[in-house]
Amino acid sequence: MSHSATKAELFGAKPTGGGGASSGGGATKTAPVSKTKTAGLTAGLTAGLTSGISAGLSAEQKLSKIAEAKEMSERGMKLLKKTLFQWSPDHLGAAPCFDSSSKLYRAAGELELARVMMVQSAKSHEGYGALSASAVALIEASKIAQAQHNTNQAAAHLKEAAEMFGLDGSLDRCADTFAKAAKELEEAEPVEALGLYRRGKQHKYSPSNTQCFLSLRIFHITFYTSLVFTAFSLQHWTYCVQPIRPKIR
Numbered sequence: 001m002s003h004s005a006t007k008a009e010l011f012g013a014k015p016t017g018g019g020g021a022s023s024g025g026g027a028t029k030t031a032p033v034s035k036t037k038t039a040g041l042t043a044g045l046t047a048g049l050t051s052g053i054s055a056g057l058s059a060e061q062k063l064s065k066i067a068e069a070k071e072m073s074e075r076g077m078k079l080l081k082k083t084l085f086q087w088s089p090d091h092l093g094a095a096p097c098f099d100s101s102s103k104l105y106r107a108a109g110e111l112e113l114a115r116v117m118m119v120q121s122a123k124s125h126e127g128y129g130a131l132s133a134s135a136v137a138l139i140e141a142s143k144i145a146q147a148q149h150n151t152n153q154a155a156a157h158l159k160e161a162a163e164m165f166g167l168d169g170s171l172d173r174c175a176d177t178f179a180k181a182a183k184e185l186e187e188a189e190p191v192e193a194l195g196l197y198r199r200g201k202q203h204k205y206s207p208s209n210t211q212c213f214l215s216l217r218i219f220h221i222t223f224y225t226s227l228v229f230t231a232f233s234l235q236h237w238t239y240c241v242q243p244i245r246p247k248i249r
Helices: 003-011 035-049 059-080 091-108 111-127 131-147 151-168 171-184 190-202 211-240
Strands: none
Touching: 059 091, 059 111, 091 111, 091 131, 111 131, 111 151, 131 151, 131 171, 151 171, 151 190, 171 190
């Protein structure tokens, strides 16, 4: 379809005659603007500007999910406000709102907003004393950060989740989550990963659950082997580049 044909379809055909506006004057009437076409174009442009658009949804569906997510987040924030008849924040009612908002944002492809809402859900769960539920929400936030390829943020959420499990008394889950956080940082922050493996080992003494212990041992072996190999390589390189001195008789 040519540019002129598209313009005519959206904004109406250009009048060709100079007659009056009456129906019998022979003048070509200007076609009314197609509201459906204009609304579709606006929705498409708006959807194109949103970050991380997910596949499988139309532009209208994505905008609808974003609107629902915003509504749920506003409802949750309203429950946290103190009023004349509500003297303390209603974390129990707000947590499901933030959780639903996060899921809707994630379905629409807005990963950063989904992560923020899931963190807010974790805070609300913590607010009414459900520490395990708070830890689970933080693990979900770490998965969203992994989808964003944000390794440090994912590890930070896992670390907070492990601490929540520890406060709740779930020592095995605490140790497993510390091990997951350490694994996220093995390449980027090996020293911090080693510390997280050690923290996980402190919370896991059950003989049937040895994942953190084995991970710590494997990391020890690889870490110190790389250090020894690097030192040997430097020493060998220094020996090879030494200048050849002539023998003195």
